[in-house]
Amino acid sequence: RGSAAVLTAAGSGTRLGARVPKALVELGGVPLVLRAARGLAEAGCLDALVVTVPAAELGAFAALFPGGHVPGTTLAVAVVPGGATRQASVAAGLAALPAEVDVVLVHDAARCLTPPGTVRAVEAAVRGGHRAVVPALPVTDTVKRVGPADATGAEPVTATVDRASLRAVQTPQGFDRSLLEAAHVAGASRAGDEAAAASDDAGLVEALGEQVWVVPGDERALKITTPHDLAIAELLLSDRG
Numbered sequence: 001r002g003s004a005a006v007l008t009a010a011g012s013g014t015r016l017g018a019r020v021p022k023a024l025v026e027l028g029g030v031p032l033v034l035r036a037a038r039g040l041a042e043a044g045c046l047d048a049l050v051v052t053v054p055a056a057e058l059g060a061f062a063a064l065f066p067g068g069h070v071p072g073t074t075l076a077v078a079v080v081p082g083g084a085t086r087q088a089s090v091a092a093g094l095a096a097l098p099a100e101v102d103v104v105l106v107h108d109a110a111r112c113l114t115p116p117g118t119v120r121a122v123e124a125a126v127r128g129g130h131r132a133v134v135p136a137l138p139v140t141d142t143v144k145r146v147g148p149a150d151a152t153g154a155e156p157v158t159a160t161v162d163r164a165s166l167r168a169v170q171t172p173q174g175f176d177r178s179l180l181e182a183a184h185v186a187g188a189s190r191a192g193d194e195a196a197a198a199s200d201d202a203g204l205v206e207a208l209g210e211q212v213w214v215v216p217g218d219e220r221a222l223k224i225t226t227p228h229d230l231a232i233a234e235l236l237l238s239d240r241g
């Protein structure tokens with residue numbers, strides 16, 4: 001038995017628009033991927049970490065983990081090339097997990113301020129018998145469904161969705177390893193089918209007909225996607241004092 005995380009950091013960060021891959025962009029002087037790895041290590045519940053990175057940048061990422069560890073911790077790190085899609089990157093990470101691992105967390109480097117407590121809560125819920133667990137927050141905006149836009153670009157509202165039962169999902173998402181591996185094998189066989197594409201790992205598990213569970217997320221687990229998000233993250237950092 002053991003718990004591990006796959007940290008996805010192989011994206012290019014098109015929407016952020018930096019000159020380097022997004023995971024190497026610095027927040028308060030620390031690259032996002034290193035910040036995210038530290039958060040996972042600080043949780044204290046993981047035995048191994050696999051980081052998926054852009055194949056062309058393997059060396060630059062590996063240099064952030066001297067001696068194959070998260071700096072200042074005993075958490076062992078393997079840096080492996082990711083794939084063309086996030087899903088392919090997660091699959092590459094799963095393939096590099098140590099044999100004894102039976103619980104896997106999948107986390108986005110872009111959610112680099114996720115508190116260790118959220119990591120622990122997800123890992124504990126999987127250990128406790130929930131085979132697929134996602135952290136999520138209630139949706140605070142009013143959400144409406146729309147139809148096709150008219151000639152001016154305005155979209156007709158077709159429904160107001162019941163907000164009380166909606167959740168905005170974050171990472172890390174935690175899974176029984178064998179379940180997540182089966183979900184990725186099935187997902188890979190559907191690859192290219194846009195309609196069936198899952199936007200997260202839990203979606204692949206749902207497609208198998210398996211139950212996914214929600215535990216409380218955290219506002220600090222926001223995903224850095226745009227320059228605006230990076231500015232918000234800088235504010236959160238300075239807030240922490």
Ligand code: CTP
Binds near residue numbers: 008010011022085
């Ligand atoms: N990711 C990955 N492999 C890919 C694509 C994305 O490992 N082929 C990772 C990213 O590094 C990120 C996480 O998945 O940590 C979420 O993806 P996203 O926020 O979309 O990051 P990018 O794909 O890098 O950004 P963009 O879509 O703007 O290019």
Ligand code: MG
Binds near residue numbers: 011
């Ligand atoms: Mg992307």
